[in-house]
Amino acid sequence: MLKFDQVTRTYGDRVAVDRLCLDIQAGELFALLGHNGAGKTTTIKTLVGLLRPTSGTVTVGPYNVTEQSREASRLVGYVPDQPFLYDKLSGREFLHFVASMYGLSDAAAKTALEREAERFQLVDFLDRLTESYSHGMRQRTVFAAAMIHEPQVLVVDEPMVGLDPHSIRLVKDLLRNYVDAGKTVFMSTHTLNVAEEIADRIGVMKAGHKLFDGPVDELKSRMPDSSESLENLYLALMEGAGANPTGEMPVAKEIDPVPTSEQSL
Incomplete structure (x- = not known):
């Protein structure tokens, strides 16, 4: 591969x-x-x-x-050693932005976002600004972003x-x-x-x-x-x-x- x-x-x-x-x-x-x-x-x-x-x-x-x-x-999906997020975006906005960068339609992005939010237990804080996230929350959000397009x-x-x-x-x-x-x-x-x-x-x-x-x-x-x-x-x-x-x-x-x-x- x-x-x-x-x-x-x-x-x-x-x-x-x-x-x-x-x-x-x-x-x-x-x-x-x-x-x-x-x-x-x-x-x-x-x-x-x-x-x-x-x-x-x-x-x-x-x-x-x-x-x-x-x-x-x-x-490819990539999770770097230092998780980077746009602090003035919510987790939901960030993941939707990443999905759009990979060319997912709005409907496909919504489905993928819900799937990854559930997988990484993000639902409770998905609509908060990412500047408020702990390191662990940021890392899980970056993982979700890396997998939102279901890479090989x-x-x-x-x-x-x-x-x-x-x-x-x-x-x-x-x-x-x-x-x-x-x-x-x-x-x-x-x-x-x-x-x-x-x-x-x-x-x-x-x-x-x-x-x-x-x-x-x-x-x-x-x-x-x-x-x-x-x-x-x-x-x-x-x-x-x-x-x-x-x-x-x-x-x-x-x-x-x-x-x-x-x-x-």
């Missing part, structure tokens, strides 16, 4: 993403992991068309994101940041139900226990290089000397990669257990 083919993105002399190759299918939830500065957000921005690759291609369905940006964007691919950057436990459960269930319906989720996250719980595949990046791409069980089988939690596997992988990652699987090193699976990177 979406593919990165030898994608490189540079900022001057700095290489943010280096020859990245990924192939993610319909009905798959892919979680991209990595420290701050690893290249995750740059990868996401090339996927949703906010950045052009310096070289290589990104495709969504049959469309090249750079050359056929309008067609590709209709297949949902791209989410750090979806759990600042959410209360109820909202986290809501988002996790949503993402799993979405891929179970045959669609695709591309998620960047620091919350390793969430990735371990809901992802079908994970990718791990360091300094713009891909270190690993596959199911968590595959990572466990290739690093038998480390603890079985994804957190410890991830830390062992990062430690083994050293300062100059090459994209090849390093030999695992033993590390002390981390006291809680809730710790973020």
